[in-house]
Amino acid sequence: MRLPVTSMIVAVLLCVLPAGVSADSGITLYKKVGDAVVLKPGTASVTGPIINILWKDGGNIAMEWEGAEIDSKRHFKERGHLNTSTGAMTITGLTPEDSGLYTPEINNEIRSPTILKVIFPVPKPTVVESCNDEKTSCTLTCGGDTMDPELVTRRWKLGDKVTFSSKELHITKDVSLNISEFSCELENPVSQESSQPLPNPFNTRAVPVGKTMNISTGVTVFLCLLVAVVLLVSLHRCKTGMWFFQKTAMPWEADFWKNDRPQIATESNGTSAQEKGLTDEETPMA
Numbered sequence: 001m002r003l004p005v006t007s008m009i010v011a012v013l014l015c016v017l018p019a020g021v022s023a024d025s026g027i028t029l030y031k032k033v034g035d036a037v038v039l040k041p042g043t044a045s046v047t048g049p050i051i052n053i054l055w056k057d058g059g060n061i062a063m064e065w066e067g068a069e070i071d072s073k074r075h076f077k078e079r080g081h082l083n084t085s086t087g088a089m090t091i092t093g094l095t096p097e098d099s100g101l102y103t104p105e106i107n108n109e110i111r112s113p114t115i116l117k118v119i120f121p122v123p124k125p126t127v128v129e130s131c132n133d134e135k136t137s138c139t140l141t142c143g144g145d146t147m148d149p150e151l152v153t154r155r156w157k158l159g160d161k162v163t164f165s166s167k168e169l170h171i172t173k174d175v176s177l178n179i180s181e182f183s184c185e186l187e188n189p190v191s192q193e194s195s196q197p198l199p200n201p202f203n204t205r206a207v208p209v210g211k212t213m214n215i216s217t218g219v220t221v222f223l224c225l226l227v228a229v230v231l232l233v234s235l236h237r238c239k240t241g242m243w244f245f246q247k248t249a250m251p252w253e254a255d256f257w258k259n260d261r262p263q264i265a266t267e268s269n270g271t272s273a274q275e276k277g278l279t280d281e282e283t284p285m286a
Contacts, residue, residue: 026113027043033094038089043112122191127142148188152186
């Protein structure tokens, strides 16, 4: 009776051990959608010349070479490349459908497999605040639609301090008053993005100072320029007797600042002299 039991145990071990060895010897590789990946035939170097190569995508043949032409299957015809010198297979333009188990065979020897996972990059997050009416406590939410959320790590930056947290961060006025700003980060195995900093909602004076100074400076400069232009136009009007747009000369020409009023005065004086002479001639006749 013991012999069959022992035989069964041995059989189970023989079935389990190869699977465990295969899983431990393989690696998991994360890649971003649209990128390219180079799948290498295991960590051990290939000894001797390579006479044949076989790559499997799951249980299907992806690419094969036996010394002549490379035989590519399905989408590997357009997006696959096989290096016959090293045995490495390159896949370009990765899509989530390319995820899977890739197993190489070099010279009829099965090598360590690679688990390829193609995922999307994380989006740029946004921080949204929600405070109570008294403005003594707030909830900050790190927003961003993420694919494969189980692979996403969230980090909150409280000024210069970094802390790991969930999607929401609860803050109170008595604890967070000395923090200038808050921001959140999203990270997965292929990308990382940070939000724009959010000013501390408990300290409204902390951030607007710089912005207010910039606005005030801009307004001051504009008003100074406007006053200078008005004074220059008025000076030109007083000196020349006409508006600058009535002048035919350019500002850098001497005639632009020439006073035309004396000519009008001369003509007026001439008319008065003629009238005066006529009066003198009529006086004796009277």
